Amino acid sequence: MAVYTDVSDEELAAFVAGYDIGGVVSCKGIAEGVENSNFLLQTEAGRFILTLYEKRVEARDLPFFLGLMEHLARAGLGCPLPVADRGGKALGVLAGRPAAIVTFLDGVWVRRPTAHHCELLGEALARMHLAGLDFAIRRPNALTIGAWRPLWERSRARADEVAPGLAADIEAELAVLEATWPSDLPVGVIHADLFPDNVFFLGERLSGLIDFYFACDDLLAYDVAVCLNSWCFEPDLSFNITKGRALLAGYQRVRPLEPREAAALPLLSRGSALRFLLTRLYDWLNVPPGARVTPKDPLEYHRKMRFHRSIADPAGYGLER
Numbered sequence: 649m650a651v652y653t654d655v656s657d658e659e660l661a662a663f664v665a666g667y668d669i670g671g672v673v674s675c676k677g678i679a680e681g682v683e684n685s686n687f688l689l690q691t692e693a694g695r696f697i698l699t700l701y702e703k704r705v706e707a708r709d710l711p712f713f714l715g716l717m718e719h720l721a722r723a724g725l726g727c728p729l730p731v732a733d734r735g736g737k738a739l740g741v742l743a744g745r746p747a748a749i750v751t752f753l754d755g756v757w758v759r760r761p762t763a764h765h766c767e768l769l770g771e772a773l774a775r776m777h778l779a780g781l782d783f784a785i786r787r788p789n790a791l792t793i794g795a796w797r798p799l800w801e802r803s804r805a806r807a808d809e810v811a812p813g814l815a816a817d818i819e820a821e822l823a824v825l826e827a828t829w830p831s832d833l834p835v836g837v838i839h840a841d842l843f844p845d846n847v848f849f850l851g852e853r854l855s856g857l858i859d860f861y862f863a864c865d866d867l868l869a870y871d872v873a874v875c876l877n878s879w880c881f882e883p884d885l886s887f888n889i890t891k892g893r894a895l896l897a898g899y900q901r902v903r904p905l906e907p908r909e910a911a912a913l914p915l916l917s918r919g920s921a922l923r924f925l926l927t928r929l930y931d932w933l934n935v936p937p938g939a940r941v942t943p944k945d946p947l948e949y950h951r952k953m954r955f956h957r958s959i960a961d962p963a964g965y966g967l968e969r
C-alpha cells in the first residue's frame with residue numbers, strides 16, 4: 649500500500665472544487681505502488697487518479713512529467729491525461745504536497761506476463777521512444793550512473809545486514825560500471841520504470857502506460873534493458889529467453905536497435921539491475937514511520953545483476969539480427 653500522506657475530507661473537497669469534475673463521491677487509497685500516494689477518486693464526472701507526489705519527485709520536474717503525458721497522448725499512445733483545474737493548471741497543492749488529477753486508464757496489469765505480452769510491451773516502448781523525440785522539455789536522468797554512488801553511500805554501512813557479502817559485490821559492480829558505462833548511444837525520452845505494474849492490458853490488447861514519474865532523457869537502449877529485467881525473468885529468477893526474444897522483436901519492429909546499442913545490452917542490463925537494487929536497498933532500510941507501503945525485495949535485483957554478468961553477447965537475451 650502506498651499512502652504516505654493522508655488527506656482530510658475537507659481538504660479534498662476544497663481541492664476538487666477547483667476543477668470542473670463535479671463533487672467528490674468517494675476517494676480510496678490505492679494498494680499498489682511505492683513512490684507516491686495514489687487515490688482512486690470518484691467524482692460526479694467519473695473516475696480519476698489523484699496523486700500526491702512524495703519523496704523522489706522534485707516539484708520542478710512535474711511540468712516535464714505532466715507535459716510528457718499530454719505529448720504522448722496527443723501522439724496516440726495510451727496514457728493518462730492530466731486534468732487542468734479551472735485556472736488551466738494541471739499541478740496543485742494538497743495536504744502540503746504537490747498534487748495532480750489524471751484521467752483513469754482502463755485495463756489491468758498482468759502478474760505473469762507471457763511472451764505475447766512482452767512483444768506488445770516491446771512495441772509500445774519503441775513507439776514511446778519515437779513519439780518522445782519531438783518533446784520539447786528536457787530532464788536529465790537523476791538516477792543514472794553518476795547518481796548511483798551517492799545513493800549507494802547512503803546504504804553501504806548496512807548492506808550486509810540484508811545479505812552477507814552484498815556490500816563488496818555492489819562496490820565491485822559499481823566500479824566496473826563507472827569505468828565502462830557508454831555515453832555515445834542514441835538518446836531520447838525514456839520511461840525508466842516500465843515494469844509490468846505500469847503497463848495495462850484490456851484482454852490481449854495493450855491499453856496504455858502509466859507512472860511517468862521517473863521519465864527523463866537518457867540512452868534509449870537503457871529503457872530496453874529496464875524492461876528485459878522487469879518482464880523476462882521467471883518467479884524463480886531464471887531468465888526466459890523466449891520472452892526476451894519476443895520483447896526485442898516487438899521493439900525492433902518499430903525501432904531497430906543500432907548494432908552498438910545491441911552490443912551494449914549486457915552492460916546496460918547490469919546497470920539497470922544495479923539501479924533498482926540500490927533504490928530498493930535504500931527503501932528496505934528506510935521505511936518512513938507511519939507509511940503504508942510494502943518495500944520491494946532488493947535481492948531480486950542482485951540475482952538479476954549477477955545473471956547479466958554471465959551474458960557477453962545480446963544473443964543471450966534472444967536478440968535476432
Ligand SMILES: Nc1ncnc2c1ncn2[C@@H]1O[C@H](COP(=O)(O)OP(=O)(O)O)[C@@H](O)[C@H]1O
Pocket residue numbers: 650678680681682683684685686697728750751752753754845846858859861
Ligand atoms: N491513470 C491511472 N488509471 C488507472 N489506474 C491507475 C492510474 N494511475 C495509477 N493507477 C493505479 O495506481 C497504482 C499505483 O500507481 P503508480 O503510478 O505505479 O504508483 P507509484 O508512483 O507510487 O509507483 C497502479 O498500479 C494502478 O493500479
Ligand SMILES: N[C@@H](CCOP(=O)(O)O)C(=O)O
Pocket residue numbers: 680681682683841843845846859924927928944
Ligand atoms: N519499479 C520500481 C519501484 C517503483 O515503483 P512503481 O510502483 O512506480 O513501479 C521497483 O520495482 O523497484
